[in-house]
Amino acid sequence: MSVDLSNVRNIGISAHIDSGKTTLTERILFYTDRIHAIHDVRGKDGVGAKMDSMELERERGITIQSAATYCNWKGNNINIIDTPGHVDFTVEVERALRVLDGAVLILCSVGGVQSQSITVNRQMDRYNVPRISFINKCDRTGANPERVTGQLQEKLGLNAHMLQLPIGLENDLEGVVDLVAMKALYFDGDNGEIIREDVIPAELQDAADEKREELLDAVSMFSDELMEAMLEETEITEPMVKEAVRAGTLALEFSPVFIGSAYKNKAVQPLLDAVEYYLPCPTDVENIGLDLDKDEEEFAVSNNDEDPLIMLAFKLEDGRYGQLTYVRTYQGLLTKGDTVFNTRTGKKVKVGRLVRMHSDDMEDIDSCGPGDIVALFGVDCASGDTFTDGKITCSMSSMHIPEPVISLAIIPSDNKAQINMSKALNRFTKEDPTFKTFVDHETSETIISGMGELHLEVYVERMKREYGAEVEVGAPQVAYRETISARADFNYTHKKQTGGSGQFGRVSGYMEPLEEGEYEFEDKIVGGSIPREFISSCDKGFIKSMAKGTLCGSPVTGVRCVITDGSFHAVDSSDLAFALASAGAFREGYAKAKPAIMEPIMKVAVEGPSEFQGSVMGSINQRRGMIIGTTEEGTYTVVEAEVPLSEMFGYSTALRSLTQGKAEFTMEFASFRPVPKSVSEELVKKYQDEKKEK
């Protein structure tokens, strides 16, 4: 049976950092009776906002992890994911958007559309998420919601129109004019909880009439009924306008704009009404699954609770009671105690406990159905895994996970810190696919890598605070690689006579560049010149040599080693002798194979006002960057370039000073490319000097 999901809304709240998302969520929870007192993000009461459950988030006033919560507004169940605003945490935003049906884009009425709003908007486009905008902080000096609406049109290309007009601005913000119902709304009481409706103030009547006309013109194309009423000049009713706005919003062709100030408790309730009126319920959007039995054929999920279960795990957290897995159910019914199948691993798991999350509190529930966002306990899986009840083999489309771009060495201060650090790293890597860690065997240092300096900084802080792991942090490092650019022969004999039995092995063959992949080994020995039992030792000898190149000590990649001949001694040949002979052969061949150092190249996008385009391009040029191109959109320009990662350290500071803080950049890994000769020489010299020092 198809369940009635018309009163379910799965929405995300995302925006540029410091636009007031968390404050807004706090107000929403208050007005929907989920919490009974309001605590501000940087509040003096020291409690912090409900959604910022990590101590660090409360202290810095930014949201790092997205928390999930739900509330009920006028009979509608609203699941809310609060998402981080900083670019380094975009994976959280992306994951949230993947499972949500609609979103609220929060903008600051002074800052307007900022770079992260553009990134978030792009992500929403990628996942076809219908969105409404809320221009927050209208109480701030310099607030100008009309200008911000213009930016939504120009910079984000949205067909954005205000559905409200402010009554007063900055310190004088009193309420809003609802352009659909054509009435004034005021928010009385200590926390703005009492909504008072009144007639539109006389001085705003003309402006309201004019703006309503503009609005009707913009949405009439989405409703024949409204269009007819406008042409025939008959009465235009509130439901008619609402229906047209909803149709345009769901078709991603219209984006309604609301205004207010969450901090001053103004106009949050009309935004909740808008979530109900204009954002889609789960059946309004088409979610596509891939049928693994039919060669990944696409199909639309049914939202029917009698169909086989399909759930997507979109977020993991390791909490006090084990792993907590956030899932979105697309169809079917899940009841506590049911067994589900992970379609990636084929493993069966029993769902012992099912909870609905409310930031870090939880409520036990017995079952969940289509459209629900809930959390499972004790289910071992990775983020992005699909669960079914075993009656269907399908996968929801995979999520886009960016590559880490920066690494840092971390050194624990003592033994206790070492143990705690391991625990912390184990948890963080499971929770966050963009955070990676490994041990550099040469320096014995633990290396962490992630999406940016703040990203890693936050994890280092969390290690200290949540696990008591005091660590020292090294300078950011670039991960160089070595490779070969030509084919070269080798013929190496390892011979050692040290009394007793000696060591003997000869390995002959060639190495050549490998187009794809890191390493390949091929045995072309005929006639048993190297006995079968020693072939794997030859392979091992090459692999060991690949771990560290001779130019700058970085790992070697892209090499194919082929052995064609060799010799052995009946007594003195051994696994060790052939492993050492292969290592010698690798050294010999590598020196002749025109080795080169490769560096990571980042795809960099700098967004800022067009007037700074020249300076931005100049700064990229100075950093050995290759400018791919520019995109000019009105007064705003995006410069895209490929720049070596080693040149990008400190770029945010340089960019801020170049552009008066008006431009921002994002970067992601593009490829490895050979370093220029001068850089190569420098790296080789540095490595040689370090070796001498040792």
Added chain:
Amino acid sequence: MAAANDYIRGITMGKEDLVSNNPLRALGLEKEDGNDGRRVGLVMARAGLGKTAILVQIAMDSMLRDNKVLHVAIGEGLEKTRTWYDDILGLMNQDQNVENFQQIVDSVMQNRMIMTFKENSFSAATLEERMEDLSQQGIFKADCLVVDGFDFTKEDSASALNELKGFMEKNDLKMIWFSAVSHREDDRVSANGVPAPCHEVDDAFDTVLLISPEDGDLRLKTLKCSAACSVDAGKSLILDPATMLIKKA
């Protein structure tokens, strides 16, 4: 040092292979951006018939011959424009399987810059300002300009075209290529057979190519040809409809 020389020699040879085997040679375009004069070209077709693919092949050919090309895309995204180059280079290599291909791509792409504009934010003056900025800072000095998506239906298009031709000389550009959309329902043509909306400005172009479907084939017809061009006006080449590459004779 020897390794570096071998490397450079390898890339140069690879580029030469791609240039000499390019079916565009049949059009004699290498003479278009030669030093014997500045040339203005136009590729016309109905919507969706592959104007951008032809412009990109012309740009690529010029880049492979070490000219710096500025590709201006109006109303088209950077990523999409960039993908055209990647796809066409990939297809060219499929045919010829050149050694050191990736190194050639890396080297050739340094000869290209893409600028994209929204329809309403493009003007000849803005473009000139941006080009000067690039050139003055020593970032990119274009030899050739490719303008995809220029709106010839606008009232001021003739003056904008003249403006662009004007700064061709000022910026020492060897050639500019434009694309234009023709419409089935508009049957106006110039004496040279150049369809609307460019029929009244066909004097501005030295070479005009038209992509048109004929007898199940997609043909690249030469409607107008400069003296340097080796193909007579009226001759046509066949395009592979799957790849939009010019088929070899």
